[in-house]
Amino acid sequence: MIEITADLECPLMNSEFNGRPERSAEGEAAFWRSLEALLPVFERESIALNLEAHPDDFCEENTPAVDLVRAVNRPWVNYPVLRPAPVGGGSDGGHRAMMRYAGDKLQHVHIADMFHHKGSSGLRYILSPPGTPARIHQHLDIGQGEVDWAAFFDSLRELKFDGVATACVFAWEERARESSAFMLERITKELAA
Template structure:
């Protein structure tokens, strides 16, 4: 994840990377002010993305000024083919807002063709047990709690998750982003490779898995490697631990 800034774009270009993932940032209690700052930043940064030929995926993160499905509306309002949406599975229970359950399929369908990348890790539903699963002191502390766990150690509905990807003919990149156990990072990364064959088969199209694409890239100033959407290759999985 890279900071949405001129320096972040410069570093991405220096690394000859065609894609940046970032967040909305800002503060939820100052949503209007934060959104205005977000648009001012984009006025400066979008020409740099164009010039460098770098695509951008934006992720709604817990405690951002926009941390629920309307974040997709902001992505669509940018109205650039190289700016798309990243769905982070361990944020599922925050993305669903105050709803007692998380309708993963509905949230992914809402993103539609703007969904170009997913982060895969498990998490517990912080709204469980009538909102008493986590006790924060003092009461009313405005904190956001989530985890990045191995698949199966939390409460994300993975059958629905992979089923929705298949329904949408998802052809983006899936990244395993588990970092809950530094002491067993290697074991965790190795474990996270195993659920993919069982889940990724649900994303197959016509006997093939979805291809590893990076979305529509703007015109590139100089040659850098790209992932061509027409290439028929297995679903690309990146592990981060």
């Protein structure tokens, strides 16, 4: 995939940490083995890499994910904030804290709305059986969930964000074109402000 990316003259790839959260030590060990083999290929092809914390990967939380990215110790390996994933905590999903903590490693934001899944006394979503290891998040159009978008975009402006912003909505296959057009217009308006 790195070579195809280079053939397409694309300067950036995104990936997740993968692995299983209940086997995080094994996942992290596999991550470092993979990087040992892949970093020279990324360098040879001059492709940057963003590594993302994602629900149900061996690394699901912002802080340890940013720490792993920093431990890679390459200026071209960075961190994307996934906004809708609840990987930071707090009533706003922790996006301000996530972005500040990532600092100069924040080079990409995935943008979609979500509901606060622990709302309604933890009964916003009822999963069976109780204690299931399922991870919950949605990828909705801005305004269809509960993310504080004014605060989110204010945070990006405060940090003078100048990276990649992508709409990351998957919820509406039947209106994908309309959703994409709406998201492009809203994100462009917010980031130009």
